[in-house]
Amino acid sequence: MTNNVGAQKGTMLDSTFWAAKSKLRSYARKWVKPTYTANNQHVGAIGKNLGAVWHLTSVEYKADFGTYCTRYNQEHPGIDELNPGASPYTQFVKAMYAWYNTDPTHIDLTAVTIADIVTKDADVRTVKRAINANYIGHIVSYDDLTSDIQ
Numbered sequence: 001m002t003n004n005v006g007a008q009k010g011t012m013l014d015s016t017f018w019a020a021k022s023k024l025r026s027y028a029r030k031w032v033k034p035t036y037t038a039n040n041q042h043v044g045a046i047g048k049n050l051g052a053v054w055h056l057t058s059v060e061y062k063a064d065f066g067t068y069c070t071r072y073n074q075e076h077p078g079i080d081e082l083n084p085g086a087s088p089y090t091q092f093v094k095a096m097y098a099w100y101n102t103d104p105t106h107i108d109l110t111a112v113t114i115a116d117i118v119t120k121d122a123d124v125r126t127v128k129r130a131i132n133a134n135y136i137g138h139i140v141s142y143d144d145l146t147s148d149i150q
Contacts (some may be wrong), residue, residue: 045110050093056114057092060147064127065092071139091136095124098135114150125149 016031032039054062059109065088073085086148099122100107117124123133127145130136 032092032098037136042110048113049110052097053096053112053114053117054089057149058147060148061126064086064145064147065089066132068127068136068139068142068145071141076137086137092124095130095135098130099124099132117149 007023009018011017011024011031012033015028017026017028019026069086069088069091071133073093076083096109096112100109116122125131126147127136127147128142131138131142131145
């Protein structure tokens, strides 16, 4: 038995390491502190707001996203731990960005609320409508995913 390390990932001193897909070696690069930009602030504001909106959605809506992800992951399994598959929150965020892309001049993800989504009768109100609008990936069985966001 050997005690060799095949690959490592993480940050050590001034280097960042990540494992190759084979897990037999690692790649390294010099760690550089990212430059803070206006885009970082904008993306951060969107993430913070979408997290708050997700927190306020109905339990049934979240459960529908969970059911969707279970079915999606069965039909489209993740390749490895670097691509673990869909999760409810990430699919919600994907749907919200897809909705935003339909009308970016009138949808502001840094300030959108559940009331805005309901008022605009957006296709992100239910998982079924988000699938039909091609905001998230298609699955075979989704007609039962009709719980409203509020």
